[in-house]
Amino acid sequence: xxxxxxxxxxxxxxxxxxxxxxxxxxxxxxxxxxxxxxxxxxxxxxxxxxxxxxxxxxxxxxxxxxxxxxxxxxxxxxxxxxxxxxxxxxxxxxxxxxxxxxxxxxxxxxxxxxxxxxxxxxxxxxxxxxxxxxxxxxxxxxxxxxxxxxxxxxxxxxxxxxxxxxxxxxxxxxxxxxxxxxxxxxxxxxxxxxxxxxxxxxxxxxxxxxxxxxxxxxxxxxxxxxxxxxxxxxxxxxxxxxxxxxxxxxxxxxxxxxxxxxxxxxxxxxxxxxxxxxxxxxxxxxxxxxxxx
Amino acid sequence: xxxxxxxxxxxxxxxxxxxxxxxxxxxxxxxxxxxxxxxxxxxxxxxxxxxxxxxxxxxxxxxxxxxxxxxxxxxxxxxxxxxxxxxxxxxxxxxxxxxxxxxxxxxxxxxxxxxxxxxxxxxxxxxxxxxxxxxxxxxxxxxxxxxxxxxxxxxxxxxxxxxxxxxxxxxxxxxxxxxxxxxxxxxxxxxxxxxxxxxxxxxxxxxxxxxxxxxxxxxxxxxxxxxxxxxxxxxxxxxxxxxxxxxxxxxxxxxxxxxxxxxxxxxxxxxxxxxxxxxxxxxxxxxxxxxxxxxxxxxxxxxxxxxxxxxxxxxxxxxxxxxxxxxxxxxxxxxxxxxxxxxxxx
Numbered sequence: 001x002x003x004x005x006x007x008x009x010x011x012x013x014x015x016x017x018x019x020x021x022x023x024x025x026x027x028x029x030x031x032x033x034x035x036x037x038x039x040x041x042x043x044x045x046x047x048x049x050x051x052x053x054x055x056x057x058x059x060x061x062x063x064x065x066x067x068x069x070x071x072x073x074x075x076x077x078x079x080x081x082x083x084x085x086x087x088x089x090x091x092x093x094x095x096x097x098x099x100x101x102x103x104x105x106x107x108x109x110x111x112x113x114x115x116x117x118x119x120x121x122x123x124x125x126x127x128x129x130x131x132x133x134x135x136x137x138x139x140x141x142x143x144x145x146x147x148x149x150x151x152x153x154x155x156x157x158x159x160x161x162x163x164x165x166x167x168x169x170x171x172x173x174x175x176x177x178x179x180x181x182x183x184x185x186x187x188x189x190x191x192x193x194x195x196x197x198x199x200x201x202x203x204x205x206x207x208x209x210x211x212x213x214x215x216x217x218x219x220x221x222x223x224x225x226x227x228x229x230x231x232x233x234x235x236x237x238x239x240x241x242x243x244x245x246x247x248x249x250x251x252x253x254x255x256x257x258x259x260x261x262x263x264x265x266x267x268x269x270x271x272x273x274x275x276x277x278x279x280x281x282x283x284x285x286x287x288x289x290x291x292x293x
Numbered sequence: 294x295x296x297x298x299x300x301x302x303x304x305x306x307x308x309x310x311x312x313x314x315x316x317x318x319x320x321x322x323x324x325x326x327x328x329x330x331x332x333x334x335x336x337x338x339x340x341x342x343x344x345x346x347x348x349x350x351x352x353x354x355x356x357x358x359x360x361x362x363x364x365x366x367x368x369x370x371x372x373x374x375x376x377x378x379x380x381x382x383x384x385x386x387x388x389x390x391x392x393x394x395x396x397x398x399x400x401x402x403x404x405x406x407x408x409x410x411x412x413x414x415x416x417x418x419x420x421x422x423x424x425x426x427x428x429x430x431x432x433x434x435x436x437x438x439x440x441x442x443x444x445x446x447x448x449x450x451x452x453x454x455x456x457x458x459x460x461x462x463x464x465x466x467x468x469x470x471x472x473x474x475x476x477x478x479x480x481x482x483x484x485x486x487x488x489x490x491x492x493x494x495x496x497x498x499x500x501x502x503x504x505x506x507x508x509x510x511x512x513x514x515x516x517x518x519x520x521x522x523x524x525x526x527x528x529x530x531x532x533x534x535x536x537x538x539x540x541x542x543x544x545x546x547x548x549x550x551x552x553x554x555x556x557x558x559x560x561x562x563x564x565x566x567x568x569x570x571x572x573x574x575x576x577x578x579x580x581x582x583x584x585x586x587x588x589x590x591x592x593x594x595x596x597x598x599x600x601x602x603x604x605x606x607x608x609x610x611x612x613x614x615x616x617x618x619x620x621x622x623x624x625x626x627x628x629x630x631x632x633x634x635x636x637x638x639x
Contacts (some may be wrong), residue, residue: 068635129511135518151520156505239466239505239638254468255627 041269048262059263069264073271076244079162080227084219086166087173091218095177096207100186110178117171125235128164129155132236156238164236165226172225173218180214181207216283220276227272244268328358332568334386335371336363341529341589348584353575359568368393375402375560382560386569391470392619394426394556403558407570411577411595418616419554419594426558429576430585431592433550433609434474437531437543442522446544450475450482453523454499461522463504463515467633474551475525476629477617482548487621490629497637505638516541527553528590528608543590543607549615555591 051058063069098110116124131138132154139152154160184207192202208215230245237243242250244264251261334350336342342363350361364384366374368391375387379402387397397403398421405424406412412420412427419428436447442461453462465472480486480493504521506512509530515521516539531543557576559569575581582593586600586608593600596611 068639129514133514133518134520153504234507238507239468239634242634242638250468250630255630257627 044262044265047259048266051259059260060267062260063263063267072242072244072247073267075158075242076227076268077271077275079158079165079233079243080223082162083165083169083226084223086162087170087222088215088219090166091170091173091177092208092215095174096181096203098174099178099181113174114171116167121168121229121231122235124168125164125232128160128167128232128236132160132164155236156240158237158241161233161237161241161243165229165232168229168232169222169225173222176218176221177211177214180211180217184210212283216280220279224272224276227268326358327568327571330359330565330568332359332361332386332565332572333384334361334363334569334572335374335384335388336365337388337390338365338367340533344588345585348588349576349581350572352581352584353572356575357568357571359572361568361572372397376400378560380562382563385560385563385565386572387558387560389426389556389558390432390553392554394421394558397558398423398425402561404561404563404566406559406573407566409570409574409577411574414595414597415577416594416596416611419611426556427573427577428554428556428594429573430555430582430589431594431611431614432527432529432553432555433545433592433614434471434525434527434552435543435545435550435609436523437516437526437534437541438523439516439521440540440542446542447523447546448544449547450478450525453479453525454496458523460503461520462500463506463521463524464500465524465526466505466507466638467630469507469509470553471526472633473622473626473629474617476633477622478525478546478548478551478615481615482546487618487625490625494632494636497633501637513537513539528592532590532607545609545613550592550609550613551617552592552609552614554594 048059049055049057094113098106098113101109130136133139134151134153134155136155138154139148142148142152143150154163188206188210189199189202192206193199197205227243228245229243230249233241233243234246234249237246244267248261248264248268251257251264332350336345342365346361346363350363353359354361368389371387371389372393374384375382375397378384379400389397394403403425406427409427412424415427419431420426436450436452438447443458452458453464464475467473467476476490476493476497477487478493479496480490483492483496485492504515506515509526512526512530512534515524516534528543531541534541557573559566559573563569577595579593579595579598582595582598583600583604585591586593586598586604590604590608592608592611592614594611600608
């Protein structure tokens with residue numbers, strides 16, 4: 001803001017008046033957003049609400065009245081929840097350690113963490129396919145360790161999709177959490193410990209609680225990417241682990257039923273929006289009640 | 294209306310006239326020199342496109358002096374391209390594998406083939422009655438199996454249900470074109486067919502526990518891991534897996550091989566229509582068709598093609614192809630897919 005002010009002063013106030021500046025700053029983004037997001041969403045909605053040129057709820061009735069599609073939606077949400085939990089459990093410790101690390105290695109390790117993001121999700125999914133086939137490394141290792149007594153096929157299963165997708169999305173969780181942990185003053189933990197809290201208790205009571213906003217942001221990011229992921233479920237899941245994204249593709253490309261594909265997309269969007277709002281509201285309420293207490 | 298009728302008759306008369314002079318016209322087209330001319334065709338991309346180029350376009354260029362290039366695009370995208378450039382096509386010749394030639398003709402995007410002497414030899418069901426498209430190769434589907442696990446070559450689609458193969462079968466999802474054909478062929482094998490699909494679903498329900506895959510890219514892994522012995526797929530992919538060193542073979546089922554037609558059309562208004570016609574004529578010649586069979590294991594559409602014995606056993610003959618009623622299949626596709634998703638993949 002001061003930079004803009006300085007610039008305006010240097011130019012002898014020949015530029016636009018200060019009130020216009022925010023509008024100008026937002027204008028390009030707003031236009032792009034309207035043209036590339038709001039407009040397509042609206043046309044998606046209209047496509048799903050029309051049948052043979054007439055306003056109709058027939059596509060929604062088809063979705064809501066068919067337990068197959070409820071199962072599809074349920075499987076998709078289950079996928080999102082599982083992937084989010086796995087990335088949280090794996091990501092929190094990594095992000096915490098990386099944020100607290102004093103050595104020069106920290107920066108290098110952070111770069112290494114984000115390295116998988118440089119490889120396309122398609123390539124990473126192909127990698128998992130090699131591991132997941134019945135005589136792949138995963139199955140062979142588990143058998144050698146005596147954990148399973150027969151070849152384990154993770155390929156073409158939802159479990160396989162969850163594992164592969166968790167790996168694909170983990171760096172995003174770590175990156176989000178890392179920034180938050182980094183911004184929490186370690187002295188707060190020391191303060192809690194000096195008042196008698198054991199280190200794990202201090203971590204839970206102080207750091208994790210302060211990191212809540214980051215955990216929410218990371219979870220929402222991973223959840224929404226997981227339920228809309230297409231490449232990994234398509235490659236690893238196959239026909240038996242169908243999810244909403246692959247069903248939308250099937251309706252659009254194979255069946256050429258665009259109205260129903262739009263319906264699937266709209267239903268998914270509504271559920272994600274509702275879940276995100278509920279999740280955010282619940283954490284918000286807890287934060288408020290705690291601050292009052 | 295009248296104009297259509299006349300032009301159609303003219304074409305037919307023209308074709309008949311050509312038929313009386315096959316030798317002369319073939320000599321003429323061979324002598325034709327296209328030096329300095331170019332031909333742009335759509336192609337299928339990847340190794341398929343490279344092999345076709347080596348087997349067909351390179352020798353054609355050598356014989357005529359033309360310079361041919363293939364632009365990779367999937368069939369649906371190729372049709373879209375042809376449509377968007379209607380009247381002023383940048384690509385002279387299009388190759389389709391998904392039946393797009395019919396739509397292209399209906400929308401007036403193609404022109405009748407001229408001076409394609411070999412057209413006469415091609416069976417009627419493999420070419421347009423008005424001469425707008427011709428099938429220049431056929432991908433035969435059938436049974437792909439592990440030679441080391443299954444000693445006696447499978448003979449029928451019924452063999453997929455043999456108890457000794459239980460747990461060792463894989464088949465493509467219905468959204469993969471071969472998955473749809475598998476359903477129809479199972480129905481035929483058990484007394485049904487396109488109009489009575491029930492026996493197909495009934496048989497496939499018995500395969501519910503088997504491996505279902507979506508894409509051809511899974512084939513090497515599936516066969517490589519050792520416990521998949523048998524699946525319905527095509528000669529071309531069987532050959533690719535075989536070339537990678539796996540003991541895999543192709544068997545033509547007694548119910549016949551469902552097939553995917555590879556067609557060629559000349560774009561309406563193409564700048565190099567004469568070169569394209571000559572190239573199509575070249576592609577239909579037995580010597581070119583043998584090369585395609587050798588390097589792709591695709592079936593020759595020209596019945597005059599005599600494959601060497603070693604090839605003949607691995608590629609179904611054009612007479613062994615099962616003719617599926619694509620119109621019914623396309624009409625029923627949404628219904629069967631919905632049903633398949635519920636009854637088989639669930």
